[in-house]
Amino acid sequence: MILRALFQIGILLVLPPFLLGVVNRVKAIFAGRQGPPLLQLYFDVWKLLQKGAVYSRTTTWVFRAGPIVGLAAVATAGTMLPVAGQPALFTFAGDFVLFAYLLALARFATALAALDTGSSFEGMGAAREVSFASMAEPALFLVLVVMARATGSLSLSGMLGPALAPAWRAAAPALLLSAIALFVVALAENSRIPVDDPNTHLELTMIHEVMVLDHSGPDLAFILYGASLKFFLFGALFVRLVADAGIAGIWAAEAVFVVELIGFAILVGVVESVMARLRLTRVPQMLVGASVLSVFALVLLLR
Amino acid sequence: MTTRLLQAWNAEAFDADDVPVLPVDEFQQIVADTIAAGARVSSYSGRTDGQRTRVTAVLADDAQGRLGVLSCRVGASWPSLGAECPSIQAFEREIFEQFGVRPEGHPWLKPLRFEPPVNPNVDPWGRVARPTTIPGDYPFFRVEGEEVHEVAVGPVHAGVIEPGHFRFQCHGEHVFTLEIVLGYQHRGVEALLVGGPDRRTVTLLESVAGDTAVGNAIAHANGVEALAGFQIPARASVLRGVALELERLANHVGDLGMMAGDVGFLPTASSCGALRADFLNALAEICGNRFGRGLVVPGGTRFDLDADAASRLADKVQKAWERVEGATRLLFESPSVRNRFDGTGVVSRETCTELGLVGPAARACGVSRDVRRDHATGVFRFLHVPVVTGETGDVFARGWVRRLEAERSVEFVLRQLRALPGGPVRAPCPLPRPGRLVVSLTEGWRGELCHVVETDRDGSFLRYKLVDPSFHNWMGLALAMRGEQISDFPLCNKSFNLSYCGHDL
Numbered sequence: 001m002i003l004r005a006l007f008q009i010g011i012l013l014v015l016p017p018f019l020l021g022v023v024n025r026v027k028a029i030f031a032g033r034q035g036p037p038l039l040q041l042y043f044d045v046w047k048l049l050q051k052g053a054v055y056s057r058t059t060t061w062v063f064r065a066g067p068i069v070g071l072a073a074v075a076t077a078g079t080m081l082p083v084a085g086q087p088a089l090f091t092f093a094g095d096f097v098l099f100a101y102l103l104a105l106a107r108f109a110t111a112l113a114a115l116d117t118g119s120s121f122e123g124m125g126a127a128r129e130v131s132f133a134s135m136a137e138p139a140l141f142l143v144l145v146v147m148a149r150a151t152g153s154l155s156l157s158g159m160l161g162p163a164l165a166p167a168w169r170a171a172a173p174a175l176l177l178s179a180i181a182l183f184v185v186a187l188a189e190n191s192r193i194p195v196d197d198p199n200t201h202l203e204l205t206m207i208h209e210v211m212v213l214d215h216s217g218p219d220l221a222f223i224l225y226g227a228s229l230k231f232f233l234f235g236a237l238f239v240r241l242v243a244d245a246g247i248a249g250i251w252a253a254e255a256v257f258v259v260e261l262i263g264f265a266i267l268v269g270v271v272e273s274v275m276a277r278l279r280l281t282r283v284p285q286m287l288v289g290a291s292v293l294s295v296f297a298l299v300l301l302l303r
Numbered sequence: 304m305t306t307r308l309l310q311a312w313n314a315e316a317f318d319a320d321d322v323p324v325l326p327v328d329e330f331q332q333i334v335a336d337t338i339a340a341g342a343r344v345s346s347y348s349g350r351t352d353g354q355r356t357r358v359t360a361v362l363a364d365d366a367q368g369r370l371g372v373l374s375c376r377v378g379a380s381w382p383s384l385g386a387e388c389p390s391i392q393a394f395e396r397e398i399f400e401q402f403g404v405r406p407e408g409h410p411w412l413k414p415l416r417f418e419p420p421v422n423p424n425v426d427p428w429g430r431v432a433r434p435t436t437i438p439g440d441y442p443f444f445r446v447e448g449e450e451v452h453e454v455a456v457g458p459v460h461a462g463v464i465e466p467g468h469f470r471f472q473c474h475g476e477h478v479f480t481l482e483i484v485l486g487y488q489h490r491g492v493e494a495l496l497v498g499g500p501d502r503r504t505v506t507l508l509e510s511v512a513g514d515t516a517v518g519n520a521i522a523h524a525n526g527v528e529a530l531a532g533f534q535i536p537a538r539a540s541v542l543r544g545v546a547l548e549l550e551r552l553a554n555h556v557g558d559l560g561m562m563a564g565d566v567g568f569l570p571t572a573s574s575c576g577a578l579r580a581d582f583l584n585a586l587a588e589i590c591g592n593r594f595g596r597g598l599v600v601p602g603g604t605r606f607d608l609d610a611d612a613a614s615r616l617a618d619k620v621q622k623a624w625e626r627v628e629g630a631t632r633l634l635f636e637s638p639s640v641r642n643r644f645d646g647t648g649v650v651s652r653e654t655c656t657e658l659g660l661v662g663p664a665a666r667a668c669g670v671s672r673d674v675r676r677d678h679a680t681g682v683f684r685f686l687h688v689p690v691v692t693g694e695t696g697d698v699f700a701r702g703w704v705r706r707l708e709a710e711r712s713v714e715f716v717l718r719q720l721r722a723l724p725g726g727p728v729r730a731p732c733p734l735p736r737p738g739r740l741v742v743s744l745t746e747g748w749r750g751e752l753c754h755v756v757e758t759d760r761d762g763s764f765l766r767y768k769l770v771d772p773s774f775h776n777w778m779g780l781a782l783a784m785r786g787e788q789i790s791d792f793p794l795c796n797k798s799f800n801l802s803y804c805g806h807d808l
Contacts (some may be wrong), residue, residue, distance in 0.1 A: 276643055
């Protein structure tokens with residue numbers, strides 16, 4: 001039991017930067033480049049942790065708290081997510097609400113820190129982030145409600161546990177629709193193309209990246225690491241929903257889970273490579289579209 | 304064109320004394336009438352003439368392929384034409400900044416490059432102490448209101464680009480106005496050229512705008528050769544044309560890649576970035592420099608291309624072009640890209656004509672304007688490159704026009720490389736004759752490069768006026784952004800891709 005818990009925490013803490021390395025490698029291959037090493041993000045985080053941070057005189061404690069609260073909230077949310085069908089470390093009825101709002105708390109902290117700098121870029125980024133989040137959140141909740149309804153469970157561990165396989169047999173169309181919606185939300189929440197471009201240097205077009213321009217050193221390491229953690233969480237949610245392999249052994253299931261996550265990273269990389277970014281005015285339409293898909297899924301379940 | 308102005312042809316020298324010197328009101332009347340009749344301003348520049356300032360205007364009549372030159376002497380002020388002819392407003396500000404000639408009634412009289420005045424005793428802005436030259440040090444245009452906010456970008460940018468300051472007045476994501484402040488790159492090139500030609504002259508001109516080295520060198524060489532009454536060998540003329548088109552190809556292909564990068568479309572972004580280098584390397588094969596520096600000199604070209612090298616080069620260009628075709632097809636056929644390009648940053652045809660835009664930016668608005676056809680020199684007199692125009696004036700049109708222009712350039716380059724005329728590539732070019740004036744236009748990849756050169760009694764440069772296409776086009780970018788989303792600015796900017804140093808000189 002303890003071994004399994006340690007393993008779950010281990011995967012949660014160690015794997016995420018690798019997934020972003022996979023995404024970047026896929027993008028590089030599509031672009032005909034070699035790309036950075038798969039482990040580049042680990043190197044970056046390690047390098048940044050050893051640096052000092054620079055703080056503008058105009059910022060307050062809010063700015064410094066942003067990355068810490070952001071990382072802590074995402075990591076806590078991670079402890080509620082079941083890995084490979086095994087129950088999560090913390091689980092209780094309705095934990096998915098806490099899960100969603102811990103992610104929202106992370107965003108809140110980041111946006112406050114961005115506003116604290118007083119920079120017009122960061123203010124613009126914060127405004128974009130929260131206005132898009134207000135549309136991504138209903139979509140996420142609707143997806144979770146569909147899953148709760150389909151599996152008859154109110155905890156993430158129950159939704160993504162053994163009850164999922166029968167639910168797919170009973171309500172495949174609804175779950176498929178919500179899986180698509182979840183993928184769109186995952187792209188938006190993790191600031192990937194077509195919503196945001198994590199690699200751009202153009203401040204005026206950024207959403208998430210522009211909010212963290214003023215962070216440096218360990219703070220930036222927290223932010224980069226937190227972003228990869230968030231990507232991992234959405235990936236774990238998505239692959240568990242669509243690819244419940246139903247493998248009996250714990251260790252085999254864990255191994256399959258890791259492979260599936262890499263598959264998710266490859267999928268994201270492919271989407272990023274073949275699409276241009278949306279116009280900012282079109283992003284809400286896409287997110288509302290995701291919500292509408294989940295509503296359809298719910299209708300299918302409730303009829 | 305009226306008879307009161309001197310009619311000239313591109314790169315054809317005439318006696319400087321033949322330029323009519325008119326009274327100010329008549330000068331302005333003719334300028335305004337000629338512009339109203341469909342001509343545009345290529346150059347409008349001053350030089351010190353005793354206690355007064357001698358302003359020389361070059362008006363281009365593209366339909367007739369003629370240039371009209373006229374001048375006047377003005378004192379401390381003159382009425383502004385800027386409101387009537389918006390294409391003149393920047394020139395009037397330039398003359399004010401350099402010579403202190405105040406255009407009365409100018410719609411928005413503000414510094415252009417923040418350069419120190421030519422006569423240090425007369426500061427146009429009335430600054431008591433030493434005239435400061437910090438660009439951007441002046442009251443910006445502001446929109447007042449609770450929810451209006453201001454976004455300032457630059458002069459230090461996140462990417463590796465030149466310095467320029469952009470000030471947006473926004474309401475949320477919506478842009479009311481964009482104000483562009485340049486001058487950070489002012490080096491005083493025109494002043495350095497006075498007294499030439501000397502050993503520095505060509506090098507200086509090649510560095511006016513680093514990405515237009517060949518274009519400026521050709522404009523210069525054409526001008527100097529005309530001043531000397533010299534005809535270059537045919538082979539040199541063809542090689543110059545090839546180099547000019549290779550420069551166009553490299554920049555157009557690179558820019559298409561950059562536009563793809565701005566919308567996050569990776570496949571085209573990276574392949575066009577790499578393919579740009581193929582065209583630059585083709586230039587390097589001719590002259591050893593990827594930007595074509597040192598190739599064009601008055602008298603011809605400094606390097607020759609033997610038959611083998613020419614056919615090898617043609618093969619390379621063709622191979623590179625086939626890959627460009629694939630990469631750009633992907634770009635323009637992707638719905639997600641078209642969604643970003645279409646209808647973004649529209650410049651209407653009327654605005655384009657009013658502002659006197661040049662180059663691909665003008666052709667994208669449907670204004671057929673190309674020095675290679677309208678005022679052809681060198682090889683372009685014998686082999687015409689078809690002019691490509693767009694209709695919509697948006698980012699898509701600017702990208703598409705470049706894509707098609709690149710195709711025409713490849714056709715031209717291949718055809719020329721496979722049939723190079725024989726003979727030498729260089730002959731000794733005599734010194735310019737004294738008291739002559741020449742207007743030399745060249746279609747650089749951004750548009751019309753205008754060099755107006757006047758020699759003094761010894762045959763040295765008395766005034767060397769440069770007008771980069773960016774000088775006309777920056778205002779087009781500012782207007783293209785009105786009512787757009789601020790997040791589309793980088794894309795609009797890239798679709799124009801104007802030169803900061805070419806403007807700042």
